[in-house]
Amino acid sequence: MNATIGRLLLTRLVAAILTLWFVATVVFVITNLLPGDVAQELLGQSATPEAVAGLRKALGLDLPPWQRYLEWLWNMVRGDAGRSLVNGSPVAALIGSRLGNSLILAGITALVAVPVALALGITAAVYRGSIYDRIVGAGTVLAVSVPEFLVASAAVLVFAVQLRWVPALSQLGRLETVLDVVRTFALPVLTLTFVIVAQMARMTRAALVDVLSSSYIEMARLKGAGQARIVVWHALPNAIGPIANAIAFSLSFLLGGVIIVETIFNYPGIAKLMVDGVSTRDLPLVQACAMLFCGAYLLLVTMADVAAILANPRLRHR
Amino acid sequence: MNSATFSVHRGPMAILARLSRMIMPAIVLFWLAMAFFGHWVAPYDPAGIQDADLFEGMSRKFWLGTDYFGRDMLSRIIAGARYTVGISLMATSLAVTAGVLLGLAASAIGGFFDTAISRFLDALISIPSKMFGLVLVAALGASIPVLVLTLAVIYLPGCYRINRSVAVNVAALDFVAVARARGESTFYIMIREILPNMVGPVLADFGLRFIYVVLLLSSLSFLGLGVQPPEADWGSLVRENMPGLPYGAPAVIMPAIAIASLTIAVNLTIDSAFGRHAREGIR
Helix, strand or coil: CCHHHHHHHHHHHHHHHHHHHHHHHHHHHHHCCCCCCHHHHHHCCCCCHHHHHHHHHHHCCCCCHHHHHHHHHHHHHHCCCCECCCCCCEHHHHHHHHHHHHHHHHHHHHHHHHHHHHHHHHHHHHCCCCHHHHHHHHHHHHHHHCCHHHHHHHHHHHHHHHCCCCCCCCCCCCCCCHHHHHHHHHHHHHHHHHHHHHHHHHHHHHHHHHHHCCHHHHHHHHCCCCHHHHHHHHHHHHHHHHHHHHHHHHHCHHHHHHHHHHHHCCCCCHHHHHHHHHHCCCHHHHHHHHHHHHHHHHHHHHHHHHHHHHCCHHHHCC | CHHHHHHHCCCHHHHHHHHHHHHHHHHHHHHHHHHHHHHHHCCCCCCCECCCCCCCCCCCCCCCCECCCCEEHHHHHHHHHHHHHHHHHHHHHHHHHHHHHHHHHHHHHCHHHHHHHHHHHHHHHCCCHHHHHHHHHHHHCCCHHHHHHHHHHHHHHHHHHHHHHHHHHHHCCHHHHHHHHHCCCHHHHHHHHHHHHHHHHHHHHHHHHHHHHHHHHHHHHHCCCCCCCCCCCHHHHHHHCHHHHHHCCHHHHHHHHHHHHHHHHHHHHHHHHHCHHHHCCCC
Protein backbone atom coordinates (compact mmCIF):
# COMPACT_ATOMS: atom_id res chain seq x y z
CA MET A 1 0.00 0.00 0.00
CA ASN A 2 1.23 3.48 -0.77
CA ALA A 3 -0.18 6.95 -1.19
CA THR A 4 -1.02 6.59 -4.91
CA ILE A 5 -3.04 3.43 -4.39
CA GLY A 6 -4.71 4.87 -1.32
CA ARG A 7 -5.78 7.93 -3.26
CA LEU A 8 -7.05 5.90 -6.21
CA LEU A 9 -9.07 3.60 -3.95
CA LEU A 10 -10.52 6.56 -2.08
CA THR A 11 -11.54 8.17 -5.40
CA ARG A 12 -13.32 4.96 -6.44
CA LEU A 13 -15.10 4.71 -3.09
CA VAL A 14 -16.31 8.32 -3.22
CA ALA A 15 -17.41 7.88 -6.85
CA ALA A 16 -19.38 4.75 -5.88
CA ILE A 17 -21.14 6.53 -3.02
CA LEU A 18 -21.98 9.55 -5.21
CA THR A 19 -23.31 7.22 -7.92
CA LEU A 20 -25.46 5.39 -5.39
CA TRP A 21 -26.92 8.72 -4.30
CA PHE A 22 -27.62 9.62 -7.93
CA VAL A 23 -29.28 6.23 -8.49
CA ALA A 24 -31.43 6.76 -5.38
CA THR A 25 -32.53 10.12 -6.76
CA VAL A 26 -33.42 8.59 -10.13
CA VAL A 27 -35.40 5.81 -8.43
CA PHE A 28 -37.27 8.36 -6.30
CA VAL A 29 -38.05 10.63 -9.26
CA ILE A 30 -39.29 7.78 -11.45
CA THR A 31 -41.47 6.25 -8.76
CA ASN A 32 -43.05 9.66 -8.14
CA LEU A 33 -43.64 10.37 -11.84
CA LEU A 34 -47.05 8.76 -11.87
CA PRO A 35 -49.51 11.51 -12.78
CA GLY A 36 -52.25 9.84 -10.75
CA ASP A 37 -52.34 9.58 -7.01
CA VAL A 38 -51.12 6.55 -5.04
CA ALA A 39 -53.77 7.14 -2.40
CA GLN A 40 -56.55 7.26 -5.00
CA GLU A 41 -55.17 4.15 -6.67
CA LEU A 42 -55.03 2.22 -3.39
CA LEU A 43 -58.57 3.07 -2.33
CA GLY A 44 -60.18 2.75 -5.77
CA GLN A 45 -62.53 5.09 -7.63
CA SER A 46 -65.40 4.76 -5.16
CA ALA A 47 -63.47 6.16 -2.17
CA THR A 48 -64.72 9.35 -0.59
CA PRO A 49 -62.52 12.47 -0.95
CA GLU A 50 -62.11 12.54 2.85
CA ALA A 51 -60.72 8.98 2.89
CA VAL A 52 -58.30 9.81 0.06
CA ALA A 53 -57.15 12.97 1.85
CA GLY A 54 -56.67 11.00 5.07
CA LEU A 55 -54.54 8.38 3.38
CA ARG A 56 -52.55 11.06 1.57
CA LYS A 57 -51.73 12.58 4.92
CA ALA A 58 -50.85 9.20 6.43
CA LEU A 59 -48.50 8.43 3.52
CA GLY A 60 -46.97 11.91 3.69
CA LEU A 61 -48.13 12.74 0.16
CA ASP A 62 -49.35 16.20 1.21
CA LEU A 63 -45.76 17.37 1.82
CA PRO A 64 -43.84 19.15 -0.96
CA PRO A 65 -41.79 16.76 -3.18
CA TRP A 66 -38.31 17.90 -2.03
CA GLN A 67 -39.28 17.38 1.62
CA ARG A 68 -40.55 13.88 0.85
CA TYR A 69 -37.34 13.22 -1.09
CA LEU A 70 -35.08 14.24 1.83
CA GLU A 71 -37.14 12.26 4.30
CA TRP A 72 -37.13 9.19 2.04
CA LEU A 73 -33.36 9.46 1.48
CA TRP A 74 -32.67 9.77 5.20
CA ASN A 75 -34.90 6.77 5.96
CA MET A 76 -33.11 4.71 3.29
CA VAL A 77 -29.73 5.58 4.81
CA ARG A 78 -31.00 4.43 8.19
CA GLY A 79 -32.28 1.22 6.63
CA ASP A 80 -35.95 2.05 7.16
CA ALA A 81 -37.67 1.44 3.83
CA GLY A 82 -41.19 2.17 5.03
CA ARG A 83 -44.19 -0.14 4.90
CA SER A 84 -45.56 -2.22 2.06
CA LEU A 85 -48.61 -0.61 0.44
CA VAL A 86 -50.15 -4.03 -0.10
CA ASN A 87 -50.01 -5.77 3.28
CA GLY A 88 -48.70 -3.03 5.57
CA SER A 89 -45.76 -4.98 6.97
CA PRO A 90 -42.33 -3.27 7.13
CA VAL A 91 -40.43 -3.58 3.84
CA ALA A 92 -37.18 -4.23 5.73
CA ALA A 93 -38.70 -7.34 7.36
CA LEU A 94 -40.05 -8.62 4.01
CA ILE A 95 -36.62 -8.23 2.43
CA GLY A 96 -34.81 -9.65 5.47
CA SER A 97 -36.78 -12.88 5.29
CA ARG A 98 -35.78 -13.40 1.65
CA LEU A 99 -32.26 -11.96 1.43
CA GLY A 100 -30.56 -15.11 2.73
CA ASN A 101 -32.18 -17.30 0.06
CA SER A 102 -30.98 -15.05 -2.76
CA LEU A 103 -27.46 -14.85 -1.33
CA ILE A 104 -27.27 -18.66 -1.07
CA LEU A 105 -28.37 -18.99 -4.69
CA ALA A 106 -25.85 -16.37 -5.85
CA GLY A 107 -23.08 -17.88 -3.71
CA ILE A 108 -23.53 -21.43 -5.01
CA THR A 109 -23.69 -20.10 -8.58
CA ALA A 110 -20.43 -18.20 -8.12
CA LEU A 111 -18.77 -21.32 -6.65
CA VAL A 112 -19.76 -23.32 -9.73
CA ALA A 113 -19.40 -20.66 -12.42
CA VAL A 114 -16.01 -19.17 -11.56
CA PRO A 115 -13.93 -22.39 -11.92
CA VAL A 116 -15.81 -23.39 -15.10
CA ALA A 117 -15.34 -19.95 -16.68
CA LEU A 118 -11.66 -19.81 -15.73
CA ALA A 119 -11.02 -23.28 -17.16
CA LEU A 120 -12.82 -22.40 -20.41
CA GLY A 121 -11.20 -18.98 -20.75
CA ILE A 122 -7.66 -20.13 -19.95
CA THR A 123 -7.74 -23.20 -22.22
CA ALA A 124 -9.28 -21.15 -25.04
CA ALA A 125 -6.48 -18.58 -24.71
CA VAL A 126 -3.76 -21.27 -24.63
CA TYR A 127 -5.13 -23.04 -27.72
CA ARG A 128 -5.91 -19.76 -29.42
CA GLY A 129 -7.10 -20.10 -33.02
CA SER A 130 -7.82 -23.83 -32.69
CA ILE A 131 -11.20 -25.41 -33.44
CA TYR A 132 -11.74 -25.66 -29.66
CA ASP A 133 -11.18 -21.90 -29.27
CA ARG A 134 -13.64 -21.23 -32.07
CA ILE A 135 -16.28 -23.47 -30.54
CA VAL A 136 -15.91 -21.76 -27.15
CA GLY A 137 -16.05 -18.37 -28.89
CA ALA A 138 -19.18 -19.23 -30.87
CA GLY A 139 -20.74 -20.79 -27.76
CA THR A 140 -20.27 -17.61 -25.73
CA VAL A 141 -21.85 -15.46 -28.47
CA LEU A 142 -24.83 -17.84 -28.58
CA ALA A 143 -25.11 -17.86 -24.79
CA VAL A 144 -25.33 -14.06 -24.52
CA SER A 145 -27.87 -13.85 -27.36
CA VAL A 146 -30.53 -16.16 -25.93
CA PRO A 147 -33.01 -15.09 -23.26
CA GLU A 148 -32.48 -16.59 -19.79
CA PHE A 149 -35.94 -18.12 -19.78
CA LEU A 150 -35.08 -20.18 -22.86
CA VAL A 151 -32.11 -21.67 -21.00
CA ALA A 152 -34.27 -22.26 -17.92
CA SER A 153 -37.18 -23.89 -19.76
CA ALA A 154 -34.83 -26.03 -21.85
CA ALA A 155 -33.15 -27.18 -18.62
CA VAL A 156 -36.52 -28.04 -17.07
CA LEU A 157 -37.55 -29.87 -20.23
CA VAL A 158 -34.41 -32.02 -20.32
CA PHE A 159 -33.62 -32.66 -16.64
CA ALA A 160 -37.05 -32.52 -14.98
CA VAL A 161 -39.47 -33.67 -17.69
CA GLN A 162 -37.43 -36.09 -19.82
CA LEU A 163 -34.85 -37.47 -17.39
CA ARG A 164 -36.81 -36.87 -14.14
CA TRP A 165 -33.59 -36.26 -12.18
CA VAL A 166 -34.80 -33.14 -10.39
CA PRO A 167 -38.11 -31.47 -9.50
CA ALA A 168 -39.25 -28.67 -11.82
CA LEU A 169 -39.80 -26.18 -9.00
CA SER A 170 -37.45 -25.28 -6.17
CA GLN A 171 -38.97 -26.01 -2.79
CA LEU A 172 -36.97 -24.85 0.14
CA GLY A 173 -37.64 -26.51 3.47
CA ARG A 174 -36.73 -30.15 3.29
CA LEU A 175 -32.98 -29.94 2.87
CA GLU A 176 -32.00 -32.94 4.98
CA THR A 177 -29.42 -34.70 2.85
CA VAL A 178 -26.81 -33.50 0.42
CA LEU A 179 -28.90 -34.98 -2.37
CA ASP A 180 -31.86 -32.75 -1.39
CA VAL A 181 -29.66 -29.68 -1.66
CA VAL A 182 -28.33 -30.73 -5.05
CA ARG A 183 -31.81 -31.50 -6.36
CA THR A 184 -33.21 -28.17 -5.17
CA PHE A 185 -30.46 -25.96 -6.50
CA ALA A 186 -29.41 -27.89 -9.61
CA LEU A 187 -31.60 -26.20 -12.22
CA PRO A 188 -31.52 -22.59 -10.94
CA VAL A 189 -27.74 -22.78 -10.52
CA LEU A 190 -27.28 -24.45 -13.92
CA THR A 191 -29.27 -21.67 -15.63
CA LEU A 192 -27.50 -18.83 -13.83
CA THR A 193 -24.10 -20.42 -14.46
CA PHE A 194 -24.86 -20.64 -18.16
CA VAL A 195 -25.75 -16.94 -18.19
CA ILE A 196 -22.60 -15.64 -16.51
CA VAL A 197 -19.98 -18.15 -17.65
CA ALA A 198 -20.06 -16.84 -21.22
CA GLN A 199 -19.15 -13.29 -20.26
CA MET A 200 -16.54 -14.39 -17.72
CA ALA A 201 -14.85 -16.88 -20.04
CA ARG A 202 -14.64 -14.32 -22.83
CA MET A 203 -13.03 -11.67 -20.65
CA THR A 204 -10.64 -14.21 -19.08
CA ARG A 205 -9.54 -15.36 -22.53
CA ALA A 206 -8.98 -11.78 -23.69
CA ALA A 207 -6.88 -10.97 -20.59
CA LEU A 208 -4.67 -14.04 -20.97
CA VAL A 209 -4.29 -13.64 -24.74
CA ASP A 210 -3.07 -10.12 -24.07
CA VAL A 211 -0.36 -11.32 -21.65
CA LEU A 212 0.61 -14.33 -23.78
CA SER A 213 1.42 -12.08 -26.73
CA SER A 214 3.91 -9.93 -24.77
CA SER A 215 7.63 -10.14 -25.44
CA TYR A 216 8.68 -11.60 -22.08
CA ILE A 217 6.53 -14.65 -22.84
CA GLU A 218 8.28 -15.02 -26.17
CA MET A 219 11.57 -14.85 -24.27
CA ALA A 220 10.41 -17.66 -21.98
CA ARG A 221 9.45 -19.70 -25.03
CA LEU A 222 12.84 -19.08 -26.63
CA LYS A 223 14.73 -20.27 -23.58
CA GLY A 224 12.78 -23.50 -23.88
CA ALA A 225 10.17 -23.38 -21.10
CA GLY A 226 7.26 -25.81 -21.56
CA GLN A 227 3.73 -24.67 -22.41
CA ALA A 228 2.32 -25.46 -18.97
CA ARG A 229 5.20 -23.69 -17.21
CA ILE A 230 4.78 -20.60 -19.39
CA VAL A 231 1.06 -20.36 -18.73
CA VAL A 232 1.06 -21.11 -14.99
CA TRP A 233 4.39 -19.57 -13.97
CA HIS A 234 4.92 -16.68 -16.38
CA ALA A 235 1.58 -15.56 -17.78
CA LEU A 236 -1.07 -16.14 -15.09
CA PRO A 237 0.52 -13.99 -12.34
CA ASN A 238 0.35 -10.99 -14.64
CA ALA A 239 -3.18 -11.78 -15.79
CA ILE A 240 -4.62 -12.07 -12.27
CA GLY A 241 -5.67 -8.41 -12.15
CA PRO A 242 -7.65 -8.41 -15.40
CA ILE A 243 -9.11 -11.84 -14.55
CA ALA A 244 -10.27 -10.70 -11.09
CA ASN A 245 -11.77 -7.69 -12.84
CA ALA A 246 -13.55 -10.02 -15.28
CA ILE A 247 -14.92 -12.18 -12.45
CA ALA A 248 -16.32 -9.26 -10.43
CA PHE A 249 -17.78 -7.63 -13.53
CA SER A 250 -19.41 -10.84 -14.78
CA LEU A 251 -20.90 -11.57 -11.37
CA SER A 252 -22.90 -8.36 -11.81
CA PHE A 253 -24.77 -10.20 -14.59
CA LEU A 254 -26.11 -12.46 -11.84
CA LEU A 255 -28.41 -9.63 -10.77
CA GLY A 256 -30.26 -9.64 -14.10
CA GLY A 257 -30.31 -13.43 -14.38
CA VAL A 258 -31.61 -13.98 -10.89
CA ILE A 259 -34.79 -11.99 -11.64
CA ILE A 260 -35.80 -14.47 -14.34
CA VAL A 261 -34.51 -17.57 -12.57
CA GLU A 262 -36.26 -16.91 -9.25
CA THR A 263 -39.52 -16.29 -11.11
CA ILE A 264 -39.39 -19.33 -13.37
CA PHE A 265 -38.39 -21.74 -10.57
CA ASN A 266 -40.65 -20.04 -8.01
CA TYR A 267 -37.63 -19.55 -5.74
CA PRO A 268 -38.42 -17.45 -2.63
CA GLY A 269 -35.72 -14.78 -3.05
CA ILE A 270 -35.61 -10.99 -3.31
CA ALA A 271 -35.93 -10.85 -7.07
CA LYS A 272 -39.23 -12.75 -6.91
CA LEU A 273 -40.34 -10.37 -4.14
CA MET A 274 -39.54 -7.38 -6.35
CA VAL A 275 -41.30 -8.77 -9.44
CA ASP A 276 -44.40 -9.43 -7.32
CA GLY A 277 -44.05 -5.88 -5.97
CA VAL A 278 -43.99 -4.46 -9.51
CA SER A 279 -47.14 -6.33 -10.52
CA THR A 280 -49.02 -5.08 -7.45
CA ARG A 281 -47.35 -1.63 -7.83
CA ASP A 282 -46.12 -1.78 -4.25
CA LEU A 283 -43.79 1.21 -4.70
CA PRO A 284 -41.96 1.25 -1.31
CA LEU A 285 -41.07 -2.40 -1.82
CA VAL A 286 -39.92 -1.77 -5.41
CA GLN A 287 -37.83 1.24 -4.32
CA ALA A 288 -36.08 -0.73 -1.58
CA CYS A 289 -35.39 -3.77 -3.80
CA ALA A 290 -34.14 -1.53 -6.62
CA MET A 291 -31.73 0.22 -4.25
CA LEU A 292 -30.53 -3.14 -2.95
CA PHE A 293 -29.86 -4.46 -6.46
CA CYS A 294 -28.23 -1.24 -7.66
CA GLY A 295 -26.09 -1.19 -4.51
CA ALA A 296 -24.96 -4.77 -5.10
CA TYR A 297 -24.22 -3.96 -8.74
CA LEU A 298 -22.15 -0.90 -7.80
CA LEU A 299 -20.32 -2.95 -5.18
CA LEU A 300 -19.32 -5.58 -7.75
CA VAL A 301 -18.28 -3.00 -10.36
CA THR A 302 -16.24 -1.10 -7.76
CA MET A 303 -14.63 -4.37 -6.64
CA ALA A 304 -13.68 -4.99 -10.28
CA ASP A 305 -12.04 -1.54 -10.41
CA VAL A 306 -10.24 -2.09 -7.10
CA ALA A 307 -8.94 -5.49 -8.26
CA ALA A 308 -7.52 -3.88 -11.38
CA ILE A 309 -5.79 -1.16 -9.34
CA LEU A 310 -4.35 -3.50 -6.69
CA ALA A 311 -3.05 -5.97 -9.28
CA ASN A 312 -1.17 -3.33 -11.27
CA PRO A 313 2.48 -3.67 -10.18
CA ARG A 314 3.34 -0.25 -11.62
CA LEU A 315 0.95 1.34 -9.14
CA ARG A 316 1.95 -0.92 -6.25
CA HIS A 317 5.72 -0.34 -6.43
CA ARG A 318 5.99 3.33 -7.03
CA MET B 1 -12.33 -8.51 -40.32
CA ASN B 2 -13.83 -11.89 -39.79
CA SER B 3 -13.76 -12.91 -43.42
CA ALA B 4 -9.97 -12.79 -43.40
CA THR B 5 -9.62 -15.10 -40.41
CA PHE B 6 -12.14 -17.53 -41.82
CA SER B 7 -10.71 -17.75 -45.33
CA VAL B 8 -7.31 -18.91 -44.00
CA HIS B 9 -8.90 -22.08 -42.70
CA ARG B 10 -10.45 -24.56 -45.06
CA GLY B 11 -12.69 -27.52 -44.36
CA PRO B 12 -15.94 -27.83 -42.44
CA MET B 13 -15.51 -24.63 -40.40
CA ALA B 14 -15.11 -22.53 -43.54
CA ILE B 15 -18.20 -24.04 -45.17
CA LEU B 16 -20.15 -23.50 -41.97
CA ALA B 17 -19.03 -19.87 -41.81
CA ARG B 18 -19.99 -19.25 -45.45
CA LEU B 19 -23.38 -20.89 -44.94
CA SER B 20 -24.08 -18.80 -41.84
CA ARG B 21 -23.16 -15.62 -43.73
CA MET B 22 -25.95 -16.39 -46.19
CA ILE B 23 -28.55 -17.85 -43.83
CA MET B 24 -28.36 -15.34 -40.95
CA PRO B 25 -29.39 -12.22 -42.94
CA ALA B 26 -32.18 -14.33 -44.50
CA ILE B 27 -33.54 -15.15 -41.01
CA VAL B 28 -33.48 -11.46 -40.06
CA LEU B 29 -35.35 -10.54 -43.26
CA PHE B 30 -37.82 -13.38 -42.68
CA TRP B 31 -38.83 -12.08 -39.23
CA LEU B 32 -39.01 -8.49 -40.52
CA ALA B 33 -41.36 -9.69 -43.28
CA MET B 34 -43.45 -11.64 -40.72
CA ALA B 35 -43.75 -8.53 -38.54
CA PHE B 36 -45.11 -6.45 -41.40
CA PHE B 37 -46.96 -8.94 -43.64
CA GLY B 38 -47.43 -11.95 -41.31
CA HIS B 39 -51.20 -11.59 -41.10
CA TRP B 40 -51.42 -12.50 -44.81
CA VAL B 41 -49.61 -15.82 -44.45
CA ALA B 42 -50.73 -17.01 -40.98
CA PRO B 43 -52.69 -20.26 -41.45
CA TYR B 44 -55.28 -19.50 -38.73
CA ASP B 45 -56.71 -16.59 -36.78
CA PRO B 46 -54.19 -16.14 -33.92
CA ALA B 47 -57.00 -15.48 -31.43
CA GLY B 48 -59.35 -18.17 -32.78
CA ILE B 49 -59.84 -21.31 -30.69
CA GLN B 50 -59.39 -24.31 -32.97
CA ASP B 51 -60.99 -27.71 -32.89
CA ALA B 52 -58.00 -29.18 -31.06
CA ASP B 53 -56.73 -30.32 -27.66
CA LEU B 54 -54.77 -28.02 -25.36
CA PHE B 55 -50.99 -28.16 -25.72
CA GLU B 56 -51.10 -30.43 -28.74
CA GLY B 57 -47.78 -31.50 -30.21
CA MET B 58 -46.59 -30.69 -33.70
CA SER B 59 -48.77 -32.04 -36.50
CA ARG B 60 -49.54 -31.52 -40.20
CA LYS B 61 -52.59 -29.49 -39.20
CA PHE B 62 -50.89 -27.39 -36.51
CA TRP B 63 -47.21 -27.12 -37.43
CA LEU B 64 -46.08 -25.86 -34.03
CA GLY B 65 -48.87 -27.43 -31.97
CA THR B 66 -51.55 -25.57 -30.00
CA ASP B 67 -51.47 -23.37 -26.90
CA TYR B 68 -53.27 -23.46 -23.54
CA PHE B 69 -56.58 -22.44 -25.19
CA GLY B 70 -56.19 -24.76 -28.18
CA ARG B 71 -55.15 -21.92 -30.51
CA ASP B 72 -52.72 -22.44 -33.38
CA MET B 73 -49.19 -21.73 -32.13
CA LEU B 74 -47.66 -20.92 -35.54
CA SER B 75 -50.23 -18.19 -36.15
CA ARG B 76 -49.71 -16.81 -32.66
CA ILE B 77 -45.93 -16.66 -33.10
CA ILE B 78 -46.35 -14.88 -36.44
CA ALA B 79 -48.73 -12.41 -34.79
CA GLY B 80 -46.29 -12.03 -31.90
CA ALA B 81 -43.50 -11.07 -34.32
CA ARG B 82 -45.38 -7.84 -34.94
CA TYR B 83 -45.10 -6.88 -31.25
CA THR B 84 -41.58 -8.17 -30.54
CA VAL B 85 -40.01 -6.82 -33.74
CA GLY B 86 -42.21 -3.72 -33.98
CA ILE B 87 -41.79 -2.48 -30.40
CA SER B 88 -38.07 -3.27 -30.43
CA LEU B 89 -37.53 -1.48 -33.76
CA MET B 90 -39.35 1.63 -32.55
CA ALA B 91 -37.51 1.68 -29.21
CA THR B 92 -34.12 1.08 -30.82
CA SER B 93 -34.71 3.77 -33.45
CA LEU B 94 -35.64 6.25 -30.73
CA ALA B 95 -32.62 5.38 -28.57
CA VAL B 96 -30.18 5.44 -31.49
CA THR B 97 -31.54 8.68 -32.98
CA ALA B 98 -31.38 10.44 -29.63
CA GLY B 99 -27.99 8.90 -28.85
CA VAL B 100 -26.52 9.96 -32.20
CA LEU B 101 -27.89 13.50 -31.98
CA LEU B 102 -26.71 13.99 -28.40
CA GLY B 103 -23.33 12.42 -29.17
CA LEU B 104 -22.93 14.67 -32.22
CA ALA B 105 -23.93 17.74 -30.25
CA ALA B 106 -21.55 16.85 -27.41
CA SER B 107 -18.64 16.41 -29.82
CA ALA B 108 -19.42 19.52 -31.88
CA ILE B 109 -20.20 21.85 -28.96
CA GLY B 110 -17.85 20.35 -26.35
CA GLY B 111 -17.07 22.21 -23.15
CA PHE B 112 -19.56 22.28 -20.31
CA PHE B 113 -22.42 20.88 -22.40
CA ASP B 114 -20.35 17.78 -23.20
CA THR B 115 -19.20 17.27 -19.59
CA ALA B 116 -22.64 17.73 -18.07
CA ILE B 117 -24.47 15.41 -20.44
CA SER B 118 -21.71 12.77 -20.32
CA ARG B 119 -21.65 12.69 -16.52
CA PHE B 120 -25.42 12.44 -16.29
CA LEU B 121 -25.82 9.65 -18.83
CA ASP B 122 -22.79 7.72 -17.52
CA ALA B 123 -24.35 7.71 -14.06
CA LEU B 124 -27.55 6.25 -15.57
CA ILE B 125 -25.52 3.32 -16.95
CA SER B 126 -24.86 2.22 -13.37
CA ILE B 127 -28.49 1.09 -13.08
CA PRO B 128 -28.76 -2.50 -14.39
CA SER B 129 -31.12 -2.57 -17.39
CA LYS B 130 -33.63 -5.08 -15.99
CA MET B 131 -33.82 -3.15 -12.72
CA PHE B 132 -34.39 0.11 -14.61
CA GLY B 133 -37.16 -1.59 -16.59
CA LEU B 134 -38.87 -2.95 -13.48
CA VAL B 135 -38.83 0.44 -11.72
CA LEU B 136 -40.19 2.26 -14.78
CA VAL B 137 -42.95 -0.30 -15.32
CA ALA B 138 -43.84 -0.22 -11.61
CA ALA B 139 -44.24 3.56 -11.80
CA LEU B 140 -45.84 4.00 -15.22
CA GLY B 141 -47.60 0.73 -16.03
CA ALA B 142 -47.08 -1.36 -19.14
CA SER B 143 -48.99 0.08 -22.09
CA ILE B 144 -47.19 -0.25 -25.43
CA PRO B 145 -46.21 3.45 -25.80
CA VAL B 146 -44.78 3.39 -22.25
CA LEU B 147 -42.86 0.19 -23.08
CA VAL B 148 -41.35 1.76 -26.20
CA LEU B 149 -40.27 4.86 -24.26
CA THR B 150 -38.99 2.78 -21.32
CA LEU B 151 -36.81 0.62 -23.56
CA ALA B 152 -35.53 3.68 -25.43
CA VAL B 153 -34.62 5.51 -22.21
CA ILE B 154 -32.84 2.45 -20.78
CA TYR B 155 -30.58 2.03 -23.81
CA LEU B 156 -30.02 5.73 -24.57
CA PRO B 157 -27.00 6.19 -22.24
CA GLY B 158 -25.01 3.29 -23.75
CA CYS B 159 -25.93 4.49 -27.21
CA TYR B 160 -24.84 8.04 -26.42
CA ARG B 161 -21.52 6.85 -24.99
CA ILE B 162 -20.53 4.85 -28.07
CA ASN B 163 -21.69 7.50 -30.57
CA ARG B 164 -19.99 10.30 -28.69
CA SER B 165 -16.66 8.49 -28.71
CA VAL B 166 -16.96 7.87 -32.46
CA ALA B 167 -18.04 11.46 -33.12
CA VAL B 168 -15.23 12.93 -31.01
CA ASN B 169 -12.67 11.05 -33.11
CA VAL B 170 -14.21 12.34 -36.34
CA ALA B 171 -14.49 15.89 -34.97
CA ALA B 172 -10.72 15.94 -34.37
CA LEU B 173 -9.98 15.45 -38.10
CA ASP B 174 -8.71 18.25 -40.35
CA PHE B 175 -11.76 18.66 -42.59
CA VAL B 176 -13.89 19.49 -39.54
CA ALA B 177 -11.35 22.14 -38.51
CA VAL B 178 -11.55 23.50 -42.08
CA ALA B 179 -15.33 23.66 -41.88
CA ARG B 180 -15.09 25.53 -38.55
CA ALA B 181 -12.60 27.95 -40.12
CA ARG B 182 -15.03 28.50 -43.00
CA GLY B 183 -17.46 29.68 -40.36
CA GLU B 184 -20.05 26.91 -40.76
CA SER B 185 -22.70 26.61 -38.04
CA THR B 186 -22.44 23.93 -35.35
CA PHE B 187 -25.55 22.23 -36.74
CA TYR B 188 -24.05 22.12 -40.25
CA ILE B 189 -20.84 20.60 -38.87
CA MET B 190 -22.79 17.97 -36.93
CA ILE B 191 -24.99 16.85 -39.81
CA ARG B 192 -22.91 17.44 -42.96
CA GLU B 193 -19.33 16.90 -41.77
CA ILE B 194 -19.33 14.46 -38.84
CA LEU B 195 -22.47 12.33 -39.28
CA PRO B 196 -21.66 10.96 -42.79
CA ASN B 197 -18.36 9.63 -41.44
CA MET B 198 -19.88 7.55 -38.66
CA VAL B 199 -22.53 5.58 -40.56
CA GLY B 200 -20.81 2.19 -40.12
CA PRO B 201 -20.43 2.29 -36.31
CA VAL B 202 -23.96 3.70 -35.96
CA LEU B 203 -25.43 0.80 -37.95
CA ALA B 204 -23.44 -1.81 -35.99
CA ASP B 205 -24.56 -0.18 -32.75
CA PHE B 206 -28.17 -0.16 -33.97
CA GLY B 207 -28.05 -3.93 -34.54
CA LEU B 208 -26.51 -4.75 -31.16
CA ARG B 209 -28.83 -2.37 -29.34
CA PHE B 210 -31.78 -4.05 -31.12
CA ILE B 211 -30.70 -7.41 -29.67
CA TYR B 212 -30.58 -6.03 -26.13
CA VAL B 213 -33.97 -4.39 -26.57
CA VAL B 214 -35.53 -7.64 -27.85
CA LEU B 215 -34.08 -9.57 -24.90
CA LEU B 216 -35.21 -7.01 -22.32
CA LEU B 217 -38.70 -6.68 -23.83
CA SER B 218 -39.05 -10.48 -23.88
CA SER B 219 -37.87 -10.72 -20.27
CA LEU B 220 -40.34 -8.06 -19.12
CA SER B 221 -43.18 -9.77 -21.00
CA PHE B 222 -42.10 -13.12 -19.60
CA LEU B 223 -42.38 -11.66 -16.09
CA GLY B 224 -45.89 -10.47 -17.00
CA LEU B 225 -44.77 -6.83 -16.90
CA GLY B 226 -44.43 -6.19 -20.65
CA VAL B 227 -47.03 -6.57 -23.41
CA GLN B 228 -50.36 -7.28 -21.69
CA PRO B 229 -53.03 -9.80 -22.76
CA PRO B 230 -54.96 -10.14 -25.03
CA GLU B 231 -52.02 -8.83 -27.07
CA ALA B 232 -48.99 -11.10 -26.90
CA ASP B 233 -45.37 -10.81 -27.98
CA TRP B 234 -43.00 -13.77 -27.89
CA GLY B 235 -42.11 -13.27 -24.22
CA SER B 236 -45.82 -13.26 -23.25
CA LEU B 237 -46.37 -16.41 -25.34
CA VAL B 238 -43.72 -18.25 -23.29
CA ARG B 239 -45.27 -16.98 -20.07
CA GLU B 240 -48.89 -17.88 -20.84
CA ASN B 241 -47.90 -21.38 -21.93
CA MET B 242 -45.64 -22.20 -18.97
CA PRO B 243 -48.25 -24.69 -17.57
CA GLY B 244 -47.49 -26.80 -20.66
CA LEU B 245 -43.84 -27.21 -19.70
CA PRO B 246 -44.34 -30.46 -17.69
CA TYR B 247 -45.95 -32.00 -20.81
CA GLY B 248 -43.06 -30.86 -23.00
CA ALA B 249 -45.49 -28.84 -25.14
CA PRO B 250 -43.92 -27.06 -28.14
CA ALA B 251 -46.05 -24.04 -27.19
CA VAL B 252 -43.51 -23.16 -24.45
CA ILE B 253 -40.28 -23.69 -26.28
CA MET B 254 -41.16 -22.47 -29.79
CA PRO B 255 -41.66 -18.75 -29.00
CA ALA B 256 -38.41 -18.85 -26.99
CA ILE B 257 -36.65 -20.38 -30.00
CA ALA B 258 -38.14 -17.65 -32.20
CA ILE B 259 -36.52 -15.03 -29.94
CA ALA B 260 -33.18 -16.85 -29.97
CA SER B 261 -33.28 -17.25 -33.77
CA LEU B 262 -33.84 -13.50 -34.19
CA THR B 263 -31.15 -12.36 -31.73
CA ILE B 264 -28.53 -14.88 -32.89
CA ALA B 265 -29.21 -14.06 -36.56
CA VAL B 266 -28.86 -10.30 -35.97
CA ASN B 267 -25.71 -10.90 -33.93
CA LEU B 268 -23.99 -12.99 -36.59
CA THR B 269 -25.16 -10.70 -39.41
CA ILE B 270 -23.45 -7.77 -37.69
CA ASP B 271 -20.33 -9.88 -37.19
CA SER B 272 -20.02 -10.68 -40.86
CA ALA B 273 -20.93 -7.16 -42.00
CA PHE B 274 -18.79 -5.11 -39.60
CA GLY B 275 -16.29 -7.56 -38.09
CA ARG B 276 -16.29 -8.92 -34.59
CA HIS B 277 -14.50 -5.89 -33.16
CA ALA B 278 -17.64 -3.81 -33.79
CA ARG B 279 -19.07 -5.34 -30.61
CA GLU B 280 -16.18 -4.34 -28.35
CA GLY B 281 -16.89 -1.53 -25.94
CA ILE B 282 -20.63 -1.73 -26.51
CA ARG B 283 -22.82 -2.59 -23.59
